[in-house]
Amino acid sequence: MSSVAEFPATEPAFGLYVHLPFCVSICPYCDFVVYAGADARGPRNRIEILVDALIVEIGLRARSGGTAGRADPARRPLSTVYLGGGTPSLLPVGSLRRILDAIRTAFGIAPGAEITLEANPGPDERGDPAAQAAAGITRLSVGAQSFAPAELKRLGRRHSPADIGLALDAARQAGIRSISLDLLYDVPGQTLDSWADGLERAVSLGPEHLSLYALSLDDPDAEGLTGPGGDHLPPSAGARRWRKRARPEQDDDRAAAMYHLAVHRLREAGFLGYELANWALPGHESRHNLGYWERRSIEAVGPGAHAFDGRVRRWNAARLDGYIAALLPGGGRQPSLPPGGEEILDSTSAAAESLILGLRLDRGVPLTAFLEPPFMDAFDWAVSAGLLEETGDTRVHLTTRGRLLSNELFARLI
Numbered sequence: 001m002s003s004v005a006e007f008p009a010t011e012p013a014f015g016l017y018v019h020l021p022f023c024v025s026i027c028p029y030c031d032f033v034v035y036a037g038a039d040a041r042g043p044r045n046r047i048e049i050l051v052d053a054l055i056v057e058i059g060l061r062a063r064s065g066g067t068a069g070r071a072d073p074a075r076r077p078l079s080t081v082y083l084g085g086g087t088p089s090l091l092p093v094g095s096l097r098r099i100l101d102a103i104r105t106a107f108g109i110a111p112g113a114e115i116t117l118e119a120n121p122g123p124d125e126r127g128d129p130a131a132q133a134a135a136g137i138t139r140l141s142v143g144a145q146s147f148a149p150a151e152l153k154r155l156g157r158r159h160s161p162a163d164i165g166l167a168l169d170a171a172r173q174a175g176i177r178s179i180s181l182d183l184l185y186d187v188p189g190q191t192l193d194s195w196a197d198g199l200e201r202a203v204s205l206g207p208e209h210l211s212l213y214a215l216s217l218d219d220p221d222a223e224g225l226t227g228p229g230g231d232h233l234p235p236s237a238g239a240r241r242w243r244k245r246a247r248p249e250q251d252d253d254r255a256a257a258m259y260h261l262a263v264h265r266l267r268e269a270g271f272l273g274y275e276l277a278n279w280a281l282p283g284h285e286s287r288h289n290l291g292y293w294e295r296r297s298i299e300a301v302g303p304g305a306h307a308f309d310g311r312v313r314r315w316n317a318a319r320l321d322g323y324i325a326a327l328l329p330g331g332g333r334q335p336s337l338p339p340g341g342e343e344i345l346d347s348t349s350a351a352a353e354s355l356i357l358g359l360r361l362d363r364g365v366p367l368t369a370f371l372e373p374p375f376m377d378a379f380d381w382a383v384s385a386g387l388l389e390e391t392g393d394t395r396v397h398l399t400t401r402g403r404l405l406s407n408e409l410f411a412r413l414i
């Protein structure tokens with residue numbers, strides 16, 4: 001199955017993901033590992049103890065040499081660091097510095113590395129971009145989600161449309177040169193007009209990158225992801241009720257129209273749709289996220305974080321108590337790696353995964369990737385259904401229709 005592997009089966013960590021699981025409040029649709037309220041703010045917040053635990057995990061992961069626990073003599077400095085969450089911009093800058101210093105000491109960070117911070121635009125959430133830039137942040141990913149006040153309210157967001165512009169202005173003044181905005185579509189109550197207006201307002205703010213996500217209302221409990229070792233937390237009863245009310249208000253046809261509109265408008269504005277949900281001005285693609293789609297080795301720390309070393313997928317359990325107890329055991333005991341799980345991919349699963357992730361990218365995959373017998377039928381079906389097309393350089397990529405119906409093709413490849 002080696003014909004689909006465009007990247008080496010294993011490699012030293014290319015990037016590092018750090019999960020910072022704190023938000024001021026929890027949005028009812030959110031499935032990320034998040035702790036809010038007194039855990040995130042006030043005298044009993046758990047930010048500093050989490051940072052202490054993270055620093056221990058960073059050291060342990062660097063010494064263990066990767067997700068498979070191999071010592072790694074060929075380690076090289078990281079090309080990307082991604083501080084995601086949660087709302088990492090909530091962290092005091094001193095805590096961000098401590099984390100980045102620990103990463104530098106344990107892994108090294110290459111000159112010119114991309115160091116992304118996820119931020120929310122609200123005045124009580126965005127932190128101090130000048131201090132964040134001085135700490136080494138080179139790229140900001142801002143959770144705008146919508147420019148319609150009613151949609152923001154319905155989604156449980158804390159910011160106003162005006163806050164989004166203010167957050168971008170502050171980041172620009174701080175010298176941050178690469179800014180991404182996240183927007184949501186297929187939101188209950190959203191119309192094609194409000195989506196078009198939101199896109200215009202987003203483009204007018206001059207971000208270098210946009211991520212557009214269809215609102216997803218999955219049930220992590222039903223998927224069996226929320227047990228003691230699971231990588232998700234159970235949604236609250238209120239979040240469940242919210243999702244139940246919201247689901248009937250979603251509409252596949254409206255979502256498809258919104259996606260089409262974005263494809264055309266963002267192309268006009270000079271953005272390249274380099275991945276199914278991501279558009280960038282030339283040179284501003286997310287290097288860290290490209291690492292996932294290219295199946296590069298990405299180390300990961302923090303509750304619920306997922307890592308990959310080219311062969312093994314590993315995850316930490318979501319629960320903060322167990323995470324902290326393992327890494328900061330107290331009583332003179334040695335820290336241990338936090339609870340979690342791992343999956344070793346066999347060659348067939350790895351080939352399917354490589355193909356699916358490669359097809360998410362606009363450059364697609366080599367035609368030879370489909371010559372493996374399990375994939376030939378899916379290829380014929382997808383070409384006849386107008387989902388895939390060949391380019392002149394013997395590569396295959398999704399058409400716009402294929403982007404919209406990609407899950408149908410991906411299900412046939414697994």
Ligand code: SF4
Binds near residue numbers: 030031086
């Ligand atoms: S701000 Fe983001 S991470 Fe925090 S609860 Fe809302 S969606 Fe989840």
